[in-house]
Amino acid sequence: MTDMSTTTQAEELAQEAHDSHSADHSDKTVLFGTTINAPVYTVVFGALGALTLFELLIAELFPRNFLTTGLLVIASIIKAVLVVLFYMHLKDDNPLYALALVVPLGIGLIAAFFLLAVPVTGY
Amino acid sequence: MAAIEHQVEHEHGHASPAVRLENLKFATWLYLASEVVIFTVLIATYVVFSLNNREVVHEVHEKSGIVLVALNTFILLSSSWAMVMGLRQLKLGNRQGLITWIGRTALLGTVFVALQYVEYRTLSDAGVVLFYTGGELSEFGMRFYAPTAFHGAHVIVGVLWALFIIWNARRGNYSAENYAGVEVFGLYWHFVDVVWIFLFTFIYLI
Amino acid sequence: MAAVTAPTLPGAAIEQPKRLRVSDYLRWSVDHKIIGVQYMATALFFFIFGGALAMLIRWELLTPAIDLMADGQAYNSLFSIHGTVMIFLWIIPMMAGFANYLVPLMLGAKDMAFPWLNAFAFWLIPPAGIMMILGYFVGQTEAGWTSYPPLSTLFSGDGQTLWALSLHLLGVSSILGAINFIVTIRNMRPAGMGYFQMPLFVWAMLATSIIIVMATPFLAGALTLLILDRVAGTAFFNPAQGGDVLLWQNIFWFYSHPAVYIMVLPAFGIISELLSVHSRKPVFGYRAIALSSMAIALVGFTVWAHHMFTSLTPELRIPFMITSMIIAVPTGIKVFSWLGTIWGGKIHFTSAMLFALGFLSMFVIGGISGVMLGSVPFDIHVHDTYFVVSHLHFVLFGGSVLAVYGAIYHWFPKITGRMLDERLGKIHFWITYPAFFLTFFPMHLAGMLGMPRRVAQYAPEFQTLNVFISIAAFVLGISTFILLYNMVHSLFYGEKAGANPWRALTLEWATSSPPPSTNFIGDPVPFPNPYGYGTEAAYNYVESQNKKYGTVNPSDYEPVEKIGPLSAGTE
Structure with missing residues (x-):
C-alpha cells in the first residue's frame, strides 16, 4: 500500500494496451x-x-x-x-471484454432454451 | 476561486485520451452486453415459433426468396469491413482515408436499410404483416418483424452515427492517438453486423 | 429538494467550498455528488407518493366492502402504481443516489468515469416518474406491478401503455447508470487499491450493476412486445391469436427476479459498512461477503420460475425449487458474517446502527419466508395470498428501506455537513420498527388463512386482522415524517458534523463534509484495510485525518477514549 500514487487503474490498463495493435x-x-x-x-x-x-x-x-x-x-x-x-x-484486447459477450449470451441462452422447452411441454 | 472552477471543469470533464479510450471501450462492451440479451430474447421468440411451425416458415421463404437478403448480407459485411479499414487508416495517421472509408460504411448502411424496406414491402404485399390479421402468416409476421426491425433501427442509428463521425473527422477531431470515438462506433457497428449474421442464419436460412 | 449548506470549515489551509444553493440541485450538473442528492431527493418524493397510496390501500381494507374506492378497478390501479413507484422510483433510484454519491468518494476518485452520462441517466427519471403518475390518472393501470397479460394487454386502459413507456425510460436510465458504475469501479480505483481493498458497498454496487446490465434488457424486450401488443395490434401474448401468454411471465421474471437483488444488494453493502463502523470491528469474512454478492448475482438468474409454480408444468417445479433453495446460501453467508462482525464488538447504538440491526432481524424473517415460498407444496398453498405480500415487504421494507434509513443517518453528516438529531432518530426507529413488524407480520397469518392479495373486497372473518394491520400501517406511515422533519431541521440547525464523525476508515470520510467539488484536496491515502478498526494504526490514521481537517468529531457521539487503540474490540 506504500506505492499509492496518483495513477488510476485506467492509466495502467491504457499503458498495457498501448503496444498491442501492431499487427493491424x-x-x-x-x-x-x-x-x-x-x-x-x-x-x-x-x-x-x-x-x-x-x-x-x-x-x-x-x-x-x-x-x-x-x-x-x-x-x-x-x-x-x-x-x-x-x-x-x-x-x-482485455479478455474481460469477452465476458461482456459470453456471460449475457449464456444467460440469454438459458432463457432461450427454457422458452424452447415451454411449448414442447404443453403450454 | 476561478482557478478552482477551472480545475473542476477539468476534473469532471476530460481525462487523457488513453484513459478515455479505456473507459469508453469498456463501457461500450457493457452496453453491448445488454444488447446481446435483448437480441437473444427477440431471436429466441422467433426460433420457438419457427421450430414449431416449419411449414409457415417454408412458405414465407418461398415468397420472399433469398437473393435480396443475401445481397443485403454482403452489403452489411462490406460496410463492417469498410468501418475497420477506416479505423486502420486513422491509426496510420491518414484522416482523409478515415473519412473515405466511413463514408462507404454510411453509404452501405443506407443501402441496407433501403433494401430492407423493399423486402418489407414485398413481404407485406404477400400477407406477412406485423399486426394480427387472422392467419398463420401474421403470427409469423410479428415474430419476424420484431427482431429484424429492431436490428434495422440499429443500422439507422449507426448510419447517423457514421455521419457524425465524418463530420467530426472533417473538423479535425481525430488523430492517430485520439481515436476513441471511432473505435467505439466501430464496436457498435461490428456488433450490429454480428447480430445480422445470426439473424440471417436463423431467420432466412434455417 | 434538499438544500445543503456547506459549513465553514476550521483550518485555513482548506479550500472554502462553494456554498451550494437549492437552485444548484434543480439544474443540470455533472458533479456526482449533486447528482446523488438529486437522485435521493427525487426518490424521497416518490417514496412519499407511494406511501400515500399505501395508506389509501390500508384505508380501503379497513372494511370488507369497497367503500373508499369507486370500484375494484380503481383499487387495482392503486396497488399497481404503489408497487411500481416503490420499486422503480423509490428503492432503485435511492440506492442509485447513495451509490452515485459514495462510490467515487469511496474509491478516492474525482468523479464517475462518465459524468455527463451520469447526469443524463438521472434526468431520465423525472419524466418517467411523471409519465407513471399520469398513467395513474389517465386510466386504469390495473395489472399490478407484474402486469401479466391478458390483464395488461386486453383489459387495462391507456395508463398501462404509459406505464410501460415509463418503465422503458427507467430501464435505460438504470442501464446507463450501471455501465457507469462498472467502468468507474474497474478503472477509477487508485493504483494500489485492489478489488479486495474496496469497501463492501462498492462490491455490492459492482454486483448490482452487473445484474442491471444483464437483466434489465429482458424487461426492455418484454415491454417492447407489450407495447406492440397494445398499440400495433400484434399478439405476442395472446394465445387466441397465436401468441404465448406465458412468454411475458417468463421474460418478466427473468428480469424481475434478478431485479429483487438489484433492490437488496446495495442494502447489503450499506449494512456491511454500518455494522463494521458502529461496532468498531473489522468485517468478519470480507471476501465471503464480497464474493457472495457475485454468487447471488449469478445464481439469481436461475430461479425466476419460482414465481410461476402455479402456471408452470409440474416437471419444472423441482429444478426451480432447488435453485431457489441454493440462492438462500450466499445470503445466509452474509447474515452469518454480519453477526460475526458485531460479535464481541464495541456496539454504539446510534440511529444508523439501530436501523442496521433492525435490517438484520427483519431481513432474516423475510429470507426465511422466502425459503418457505420457494418450496413448492407450501407455495401452492399460499400462492397469491397475503403471505406473499408479507414476504416481499419484509425483504423490501424490512430489508432495503430500513437499510436506506440507516444509510441516511450514517451519511447525512457527510452529505450536508450536519448531524441528524440522534434523539429524534431513536424515536423514529422505535416507532418504525415495531409498527413495521405489526403491519407486515400479521399478513403471514392472513395469507395462511387464505386471504388473497390484490382484492378490495374480502371475506368478513378477516376484518379484525385487517383493521389491526391498517392501524399499524398508519403509525408506520406517520413515523416517516419524523425522519423528514429531522432531515429538514438538521439541515439548518443540526450540529456541525466535522469530516469524520463516526471515525470511519473508508475514503469518503477522508475529506471535508460536504466534500469540495473535486472531492479531495490532494490525493487521498486509503487505509490498507477499509475495515481495520481496533488497531493502533487505524487510530493514528483517523487522528492524522482529523489533524488535516482540523475538526474533531462531536464528542457525545463517539468519545475518543472509547475507541482508543487498547479498548477496541480485537477478536
Missing part, C-alpha cells in the same frame, strides 16, 4: 504459412464472404435437417467469432 498496421497477412498481400481485415472479410456463400449453398441445395441446420449454425458462429476477434479487436 501491416499490409501483409500471414495465413497458414502463406503470406497474403492484403491487410488482415481484408483477409477476414474474404473469409466472411466465403462462409456466407457456403451457408447460401447449403441452404439452397439441401433440405433442412439436423446436419444442415447444424452446419449453418456453426458457420454463423464462426463468422461472428471472426468479426468479434478481428474487427472488434478482442484478439488483442
Whole structure:
C-alpha cells in the first residue's frame, strides 16, 4: 500500500494496451504459412464472404435437417467469432471484454432454451 | 476561486485520451452486453415459433426468396469491413482515408436499410404483416418483424452515427492517438453486423 | 429538494467550498455528488407518493366492502402504481443516489468515469416518474406491478401503455447508470487499491450493476412486445391469436427476479459498512461477503420460475425449487458474517446502527419466508395470498428501506455537513420498527388463512386482522415524517458534523463534509484495510485525518477514549 500514487487503474490498463495493435498496421497477412498481400481485415472479410456463400449453398441445395441446420449454425458462429476477434479487436484486447459477450449470451441462452422447452411441454 | 472552477471543469470533464479510450471501450462492451440479451430474447421468440411451425416458415421463404437478403448480407459485411479499414487508416495517421472509408460504411448502411424496406414491402404485399390479421402468416409476421426491425433501427442509428463521425473527422477531431470515438462506433457497428449474421442464419436460412 | 449548506470549515489551509444553493440541485450538473442528492431527493418524493397510496390501500381494507374506492378497478390501479413507484422510483433510484454519491468518494476518485452520462441517466427519471403518475390518472393501470397479460394487454386502459413507456425510460436510465458504475469501479480505483481493498458497498454496487446490465434488457424486450401488443395490434401474448401468454411471465421474471437483488444488494453493502463502523470491528469474512454478492448475482438468474409454480408444468417445479433453495446460501453467508462482525464488538447504538440491526432481524424473517415460498407444496398453498405480500415487504421494507434509513443517518453528516438529531432518530426507529413488524407480520397469518392479495373486497372473518394491520400501517406511515422533519431541521440547525464523525476508515470520510467539488484536496491515502478498526494504526490514521481537517468529531457521539487503540474490540 506504500506505492499509492496518483495513477488510476485506467492509466495502467491504457499503458498495457498501448503496444498491442501492431499487427493491424501491416499490409501483409500471414495465413497458414502463406503470406497474403492484403491487410488482415481484408483477409477476414474474404473469409466472411466465403462462409456466407457456403451457408447460401447449403441452404439452397439441401433440405433442412439436423446436419444442415447444424452446419449453418456453426458457420454463423464462426463468422461472428471472426468479426468479434478481428474487427472488434478482442484478439488483442482485455479478455474481460469477452465476458461482456459470453456471460449475457449464456444467460440469454438459458432463457432461450427454457422458452424452447415451454411449448414442447404443453403450454 | 476561478482557478478552482477551472480545475473542476477539468476534473469532471476530460481525462487523457488513453484513459478515455479505456473507459469508453469498456463501457461500450457493457452496453453491448445488454444488447446481446435483448437480441437473444427477440431471436429466441422467433426460433420457438419457427421450430414449431416449419411449414409457415417454408412458405414465407418461398415468397420472399433469398437473393435480396443475401445481397443485403454482403452489403452489411462490406460496410463492417469498410468501418475497420477506416479505423486502420486513422491509426496510420491518414484522416482523409478515415473519412473515405466511413463514408462507404454510411453509404452501405443506407443501402441496407433501403433494401430492407423493399423486402418489407414485398413481404407485406404477400400477407406477412406485423399486426394480427387472422392467419398463420401474421403470427409469423410479428415474430419476424420484431427482431429484424429492431436490428434495422440499429443500422439507422449507426448510419447517423457514421455521419457524425465524418463530420467530426472533417473538423479535425481525430488523430492517430485520439481515436476513441471511432473505435467505439466501430464496436457498435461490428456488433450490429454480428447480430445480422445470426439473424440471417436463423431467420432466412434455417 | 434538499438544500445543503456547506459549513465553514476550521483550518485555513482548506479550500472554502462553494456554498451550494437549492437552485444548484434543480439544474443540470455533472458533479456526482449533486447528482446523488438529486437522485435521493427525487426518490424521497416518490417514496412519499407511494406511501400515500399505501395508506389509501390500508384505508380501503379497513372494511370488507369497497367503500373508499369507486370500484375494484380503481383499487387495482392503486396497488399497481404503489408497487411500481416503490420499486422503480423509490428503492432503485435511492440506492442509485447513495451509490452515485459514495462510490467515487469511496474509491478516492474525482468523479464517475462518465459524468455527463451520469447526469443524463438521472434526468431520465423525472419524466418517467411523471409519465407513471399520469398513467395513474389517465386510466386504469390495473395489472399490478407484474402486469401479466391478458390483464395488461386486453383489459387495462391507456395508463398501462404509459406505464410501460415509463418503465422503458427507467430501464435505460438504470442501464446507463450501471455501465457507469462498472467502468468507474474497474478503472477509477487508485493504483494500489485492489478489488479486495474496496469497501463492501462498492462490491455490492459492482454486483448490482452487473445484474442491471444483464437483466434489465429482458424487461426492455418484454415491454417492447407489450407495447406492440397494445398499440400495433400484434399478439405476442395472446394465445387466441397465436401468441404465448406465458412468454411475458417468463421474460418478466427473468428480469424481475434478478431485479429483487438489484433492490437488496446495495442494502447489503450499506449494512456491511454500518455494522463494521458502529461496532468498531473489522468485517468478519470480507471476501465471503464480497464474493457472495457475485454468487447471488449469478445464481439469481436461475430461479425466476419460482414465481410461476402455479402456471408452470409440474416437471419444472423441482429444478426451480432447488435453485431457489441454493440462492438462500450466499445470503445466509452474509447474515452469518454480519453477526460475526458485531460479535464481541464495541456496539454504539446510534440511529444508523439501530436501523442496521433492525435490517438484520427483519431481513432474516423475510429470507426465511422466502425459503418457505420457494418450496413448492407450501407455495401452492399460499400462492397469491397475503403471505406473499408479507414476504416481499419484509425483504423490501424490512430489508432495503430500513437499510436506506440507516444509510441516511450514517451519511447525512457527510452529505450536508450536519448531524441528524440522534434523539429524534431513536424515536423514529422505535416507532418504525415495531409498527413495521405489526403491519407486515400479521399478513403471514392472513395469507395462511387464505386471504388473497390484490382484492378490495374480502371475506368478513378477516376484518379484525385487517383493521389491526391498517392501524399499524398508519403509525408506520406517520413515523416517516419524523425522519423528514429531522432531515429538514438538521439541515439548518443540526450540529456541525466535522469530516469524520463516526471515525470511519473508508475514503469518503477522508475529506471535508460536504466534500469540495473535486472531492479531495490532494490525493487521498486509503487505509490498507477499509475495515481495520481496533488497531493502533487505524487510530493514528483517523487522528492524522482529523489533524488535516482540523475538526474533531462531536464528542457525545463517539468519545475518543472509547475507541482508543487498547479498548477496541480485537477478536
